[in-house]
Every structure is written in structure tokens, then in C-alpha cells.
Amino acid sequence: MNALEGRKVICCVGSGGVGKTTTSAALALKAAVEGKRALVLTIDPARRLANSLGLRSLGNQETRIEAAHFARADLVPRGEMWAMMLDLKRTWDQLVQRSARSPEQAQAILENKIYQTLSTAMAGSLEYMAMEKVYELHSSGKYDVLVLDTPPTSNALDFLHAPDRILDVLDNNAMRLVLGPMLKAGRVGFRLLAAPSSLVLRTLARFTGSDFLRDLAAFMLAFEGMYEGFKERAARVKELLTSPEAGFVLVTSPNPLTTQEALFFHRALESDRIRTAAVVVNRVQRDPRRHGGPDSIEGLREALQLAQLKDENNFAERLCQTLTEQAILADQDRREVDRLRDTLRRVPLFTVPRLRKDVHDLAGLWQIVESLGGD
Amino acid sequence: MPALLDRRLVVVTGKGGTGKSTLSASIALAAARRGKRVLVCEVVAKERVATLFGKPPSGPAIRELLPNLYSVHVRPREAMREYGLMILKYETLYRLAFENAAARYFLAAAPSLAEIVMLGKVWWHATQETERGRPRWDLVLLDAPATGHGLTFLSVPEVFLRLVSEGPLARDMRSMQSLLADPARCSVCIVTIPEEMPANEAIELDRALRQRQFPAGPLFLNEVFASRFTPQELAAVTRGGPLLAAAGESSDNHESRAELSRHYEAVLRDTVPRELSKVPFLFERSFGAQAIDKVSRVIEGVL
Numbered sequence: 001m002n003a004l005e006g007r008k009v010i011c012c013v014g015s016g017g018v019g020k021t022t023t024s025a026a027l028a029l030k031a032a033v034e035g036k037r038a039l040v041l042t043i044d045p046a047r048r049l050a051n052s053l054g055l056r057s058l059g060n061q062e063t064r065i066e067a068a069h070f071a072r073a074d075l076v077p078r079g080e081m082w083a084m085m086l087d088l089k090r091t092w093d094q095l096v097q098r099s100a101r102s103p104e105q106a107q108a109i110l111e112n113k114i115y116q117t118l119s120t121a122m123a124g125s126l127e128y129m130a131m132e133k134v135y136e137l138h139s140s141g142k143y144d145v146l147v148l149d150t151p152p153t154s155n156a157l158d159f160l161h162a163p164d165r166i167l168d169v170l171d172n173n174a175m176r177l178v179l180g181p182m183l184k185a186g187r188v189g190f191r192l193l194a195a196p197s198s199l200v201l202r203t204l205a206r207f208t209g210s211d212f213l214r215d216l217a218a219f220m221l222a223f224e225g226m227y228e229g230f231k232e233r234a235a236r237v238k239e240l241l242t243s244p245e246a247g248f249v250l251v252t253s254p255n256p257l258t259t260q261e262a263l264f265f266h267r268a269l270e271s272d273r274i275r276t277a278a279v280v281v282n283r284v285q286r287d288p289r290r291h292g293g294p295d296s297i298e299g300l301r302e303a304l305q306l307a308q309l310k311d312e313n314n315f316a317e318r319l320c321q322t323l324t325e326q327a328i329l330a331d332q333d334r335r336e337v338d339r340l341r342d343t344l345r346r347v348p349l350f351t352v353p354r355l356r357k358d359v360h361d362l363a364g365l366w367q368i369v370e371s372l373g374g375d
Numbered sequence: 376m377p378a379l380l381d382r383r384l385v386v387v388t389g390k391g392g393t394g395k396s397t398l399s400a401s402i403a404l405a406a407a408r409r410g411k412r413v414l415v416c417e418v419v420a421k422e423r424v425a426t427l428f429g430k431p432p433s434g435p436a437i438r439e440l441l442p443n444l445y446s447v448h449v450r451p452r453e454a455m456r457e458y459g460l461m462i463l464k465y466e467t468l469y470r471l472a473f474e475n476a477a478a479r480y481f482l483a484a485a486p487s488l489a490e491i492v493m494l495g496k497v498w499w500h501a502t503q504e505t506e507r508g509r510p511r512w513d514l515v516l517l518d519a520p521a522t523g524h525g526l527t528f529l530s531v532p533e534v535f536l537r538l539v540s541e542g543p544l545a546r547d548m549r550s551m552q553s554l555l556a557d558p559a560r561c562s563v564c565i566v567t568i569p570e571e572m573p574a575n576e577a578i579e580l581d582r583a584l585r586q587r588q589f590p591a592g593p594l595f596l597n598e599v600f601a602s603r604f605t606p607q608e609l610a611a612v613t614r615g616g617p618l619l620a621a622a623g624e625s626s627d628n629h630e631s632r633a634e635l636s637r638h639y640e641a642v643l644r645d646t647v648p649r650e651l652s653k654v655p656f657l658f659e660r661s662f663g664a665q666a667i668d669k670v671s672r673v674i675e676g677v678l
Binding site for chain 2: 117290303325329358
């Protein structure tokens with residue numbers, strides 16, 4: 001995969017269920033075997049990477065894949081392969097602790113109800129922290145290559161714009177606009193106004209009750225002075241992701257719905273001036289007809305006879321049905337791959353054949369690496 | 376406990392790419408065939424169900440796809456507006472409160488407000504009554520987001536109520552929560568396929584859903600391959616020489632997928648305490664109304 005030569009950060013993006021995690025792990029494995037120090041960063045919920053690496057748990061620390069795993073797959077890595085599972089809450093907490101001006105300020109934020117929701121349940125939070133972690137790891141200089149397995153975002157735009165959305169929430173100016181009167185009162189002794197005074201606030205309070213507004217104001221006070229730092233850091237993250245050091249790999253399967261989403265994703269990246277570095281189409285059915293040979297019941301019956309096999313229990317008929325079905329799958333997959341190739345002309349495209357077994361060890365990952373060999 | 380199709384709200388969730396929309400469409404079709412008025416609510420960014428029936432996307436307005444079968448694409452913007460108007464009654468007041476910079480900020484800060492109003496709209500449809508006091512819809516189907524997001528989506532009332540305990544939204548959230556927890560009115564189904572990660576996700580999702588006490592609906596195992604050749608037949612044909620190479624490879628592929636199907640069916644039956652319904656892999660040149668009809672008949676047993 002020359003398309004990724006020299007990239008230090010590789011982001012695998014695409015819709016759920018297309019094999020992003022195995023592709024990410026395969027890319028890290030490839031880099032490790034080639035002599036790089038490579039780390040793959042994945043997202044917690046389904047413990048996916050643990051599955052594909054044969055690890056019981058990735059905890060949430062940088063874990064080196066043991067030599068024994070490589071030996072079992074007959075591989076000799078010239079570099080190192082590391083893996084890490086993102087812990088959303090801990091990444092947020094660390095970011096707050098690092099950015100706070102005093103331990104007291106950090107404590108006040110960590111204990112705030114709004115912060116707790118923001119850092120665990122808010123949409124976009126996971127995407128933001130994934131990028132934050134990549135940036136942190138990149139800055140540490142410990143790795144030559146970082147591969148990010150992004151969260152399965154249903155909306156392509158969510159991924160790149162997640163930090164902006166979260167930052168909007170943390171923006172003091174906007175907050176001041178809404179909560180102005182409450183904030184002023186707060187600053188003098190933390191006694192927040194009991195009732196929101198403006199018409200807008202009163203109307204909004206009809207939806208959520210005024211407790212929420214009070215919590216929001218408290219959060220804002222606790223966050224005082226930290227927004228600029230967050231914003232600056234997010235800008236640097238974005239800069240890194242749009243630089244030539246980073247490469248986006250579009251991962252998809254040959255299903256019409258997922259290729260449609262992949263194209264949608266590609267356009268979304270483009271509108272952010274990010275070029276797709278490569279496309280990986282997983283689980284492509286190979287066409288059995290490439291072997292030639294008969295594909296009709298009659299023809300198969302003759303072939304069975306020639307091979308001195310009996311045509312018992314409609315053997316030829318069952319073979320014919322199976323061949324036809326597998327050919328349908330191959331046709332469907334080819335159509336989708338062609339569609340991607342036609343639309344994304346300048347982007348190198350790789351197809352990974354459907355493997356006979358689930359990938360759950362380095363040997364399985366290596367099979368994928370081999371498909372990623374030539375453009 | 377009432378049969379699946381006799382509930383008010385049926386939620387379909389599972390890993391992305393396992394066929395949630397196909398199953399939602401099929402359950403809806405089966406219900407419509409029994410003479411029920413059914414509404415499918417789609418809440419993810421891209422609408423799919425109408426297309427499966429060969430119809431143009433419904434968009435944010437309810438559209439009839441087939442007799443008795445309707446669909447709607449629930450989007451945050453429109454849902455917010457509808458919901459806001461329901462509570463505030465006056466358009467001008469809504470505009471004043473919601474269509475300004477401050478409110479946009481507020482809407483971004485309120486946790487998962489987009490999800491709240493979307494779920495709120497689904498809940499509203501599920502409990503809506505006609506003038507004569509009869510339910511407007513016999514059955515509302517929620518084609519929910521994939522696993523992680525799906526769980527977040529269904530947990531939105533709980534998360535919200537932790538932050539906000541008064542006001543009309545909190546009141547509605549409580550009512551939503553009780554609908555989602557009531558096995559007489561609601562059921563949450565899982566869709567998966569016989570592959571390692573989707574199966575593992577289904578197991579974790581089942582556990583998480585039961586922990587949060589969502590009424591457990593069936594587990595649909597989609598894309599199942601049934602074995603077609605004996606091991607002897609397979610061995611013979613794969614060693615049958617160049618003339619049988621294509622047939623041999625095809626049979627080998629088929630049997631390896633049948634083996635996966637068998638394996639994961641056994642694993643799922645062991646670990647997931649739900650009714651399991653197998654849906655065969657369909658080799659359709661184009662996946663449309665016919666395929667949905669087939670699936671809807673295969674799953675009749677658990678409906």
C-alpha cells in the first residue's frame with residue numbers, strides 16, 4: 001500500500017460493520033512487520049480489536065502485542081505492534097486535569113453534572129476524544145505510525161465536526177449570551193440566580209426546568225478560562241489530520257448501501273479539503289466462474305461422470321444452484337467495486353476477498369495485509 | 376404477554392450492516408398483512424425502508440408505502456420544531472425562543488436533545504389517539520440506530536432525567552421511559568448475522584438491554600446458510616479436477632458459511648435468552664419488495 005507510505009497518522013473511516021477494526025489492525029501489523037513502531041487505537045464498546053488480536057483485554061493502556069502471537073502466525077516483526085482501547089471518560093478527565101489552572105478547578109469540573117454527561121453520553125464526545133488521543137500519542141513521539149479505528153459513525157460529517165460541536169458547548173461567549181445574568185450573580189459568591197430572568201431563558205426553562213440552567217451556569221463558571229486552550233488544541237488536532245502526515249482510508253464492504261455511504265463519506269472528506277488516501281473494500285466474493293468449466297445441470301452431470309462421481313440425490317442440481325448463487329454474489333460485489341472505482345478514479349482501491357473464517361489472530365490479519373499489497 | 380405484533384412499539388436494533396432495516400420492513404409488512412395500521416419510524420441519517428418497497432423516500436412527512444403500511448423519516452430539526460410547537464403552542468414564541476444564537480447554543484449544550492426530540496416524536500406516534508379515542512397506529516416500529524448508538528438512543532430518557540427533573544420535557548421523558556419498560560406495550564428486538572463480531576455484539580447488546588430492563592423481543596439471526604452437501608460430497612467435488620473447480624469452490628464457500636451459521640446459532644442459543652428466528656440468506660439480484668415479502672413470511676413464527 002504505497003498510498004500510505006510516510007504517513008504518521010492513518011484514520012480508517014466508514015460505516016459500521018464493514019471491517020474497519022480488522023483493516024486498522026492489519027495496517028498496524030503491516031507497518032510493524034516492515035520495521036515501524038505502530039499503534040492501533042480502537043474504540044471500546046464492542047471490544048472489537050481484542051477480538052481480532054486474540055487478546056483478552058486491551059485495558060485502556062498501550063499494550064504491546066507479544067512475540068508469541070507473531071510466532072504463531074509465522075511472522076517476524078522488524079518493528080513493534082501496539083494496541084490501545086480508548087477509554088472515553090478517562091481521556092476527558094485527563095484532558096481537563098491537564099488544562100485546568102488549578103487542581104481545585106479540575107475538581108469542580110469533574111464533579112459537575114453537565115460535565116459528566118458531556119464526557120460520557122453526549123453525541124460526538126467519542127469522536128472528539130479519539131482525535132484528542134491520537135494527537136496526544138502523536139506528540140509523544142513514541143510511535144512511527146498511529147492507526148485510528150474510528151467510531152462507527154452513521155453520519156459521515158459527525159466525525160470531523162464532533163470537536164466543533166463539543167467546543168460550541170464550551171464556548172464562553174455563547175454561554176454568556178444565554179446565561180449572562182446568572183453568571184454575573186455567580187461570580188460574586190457563587191449564589192446563582194434562582195429564576196432565569198430573560199424571556200428567552202424563561203421559555204427555554206419551560207422545556208428543561210431551571211435546575212438545568214443553573215447546572216449549566218455552574219459548569220460554565222468552573223470552566224472559566226479553559227475554553228481558549230481547548231480550542232487551540234482542537235485546532236492543532238485538525239491541522240494534523242489535514243496535513244500530509246495524515247492519511248484517511250475509506251473502508252467499505254461491497255454492499256450497495258455501504259458503498260453509497262462510502263461515497264458520501266468521501267465527499268464529506270473532500271468538502272473538508274481532505275483527500276482520501278485509499279479505499280479498502282472488504283469481503284469481496286471471488287467469482288467461481290474464473291475457473292471456467294460447466295455451470296449448467298447437464299454440464300455438471302457430465303463433469304461428475306468424467307470424475308467418476310455419482311449424481312446421487314440431485315448432486316449436479318445442488319452444485320448448479322450453489323454455483324449460480326455464488327456467481328450472483330460475485331456479480332453484485334463486482335458491480336459495487338466498479339462503481340467505487342469509476343467514482344473515485346484517482347484514489348487507489350484495494351479489494352480484500354471474503355475469507356473462509358473470521359479473523360481473530362495475526363495470521364488472519366496477515367491474510368488481509370497480503371491483499372493490501374498491490375494497488 | 377401479548378404477541379409481538381400486538382404491542383404498541385417494537386424497536387429493532389443490532390450491529391450496523393446486519394439488516395435492521397430489512398427486518399423492520401418485514402415485521403411491518405407482516406403486521407400490515409394482518410390488517411394492522413403500521414408506522415415505521417426511521418431515525419438514522421439515511422432513510423432506507425421506503426426504498427426497500429420501491430418507493431421514493433418518505434422524508435419528514437408520513438407517507439403510505441402499501442395499504443396499511445406507512446413510514447416516516449424522523450429528523451432532529453423537524454422533530455425539534457414539532458415538539459417545540461406542541462409545548463409552546465405559538466409559532467412566534469417558538470421562533471423567539473429557538474431561532475436565535477443563544478437558543479442554538481442552548482440546544483447544543485442540552486445533552487442529546489436531538490435524540491430526545493426524535494425519540495419523543497416516536498413515542499408521540501406510539502401513544503397518539505384518534506378523536507374517538509382509538510390508537511392512531513396499531514403498531515409503531517422504530518428502526519433504531521446501531522448497537523452503541525442504539526443503546527444510547529433508548530437510554531436518552533434516563534440520562535436526561537438524571538439532569539432535569541421538572542418541566543414538560545421531563546414529564547414526557549418519564550412517560551417515554553415507562554412505555555419503553557412496559558412488556559405489555561413495547562418490545563426490543565435484536566438483529567445479527569452469523570459472524571464473530573456481530574454475534575458478540577448481539578450477546579453484549581442483549582445483556583445491556585436486559586440490564587436496563589427493556590422488554591426482550593426476539594433475536595433475528597439474518598443471512599443464514601443451510602448446509603447442502605455431505606462432507607463426503609464436498610471432499611469429492613473439491614478434488615474433482617479442473618472441470619469441477621468452479622463448482623467445488625462454490626460448494627466449499629457455501630459449506631464454510633453454513634458451518635459459521637451453525638456455530639453462531641448454537642452460541643447464540645446458549646447465551647441469549649430470547650426466541651431465535653432464523654432468516655435465510657437471500658440471493659436476490661435486487662433486494663426489494665419481493666425479498667421483504669419472503670422474509671416477512673419466514674419470521675411469522677415469532678410474531
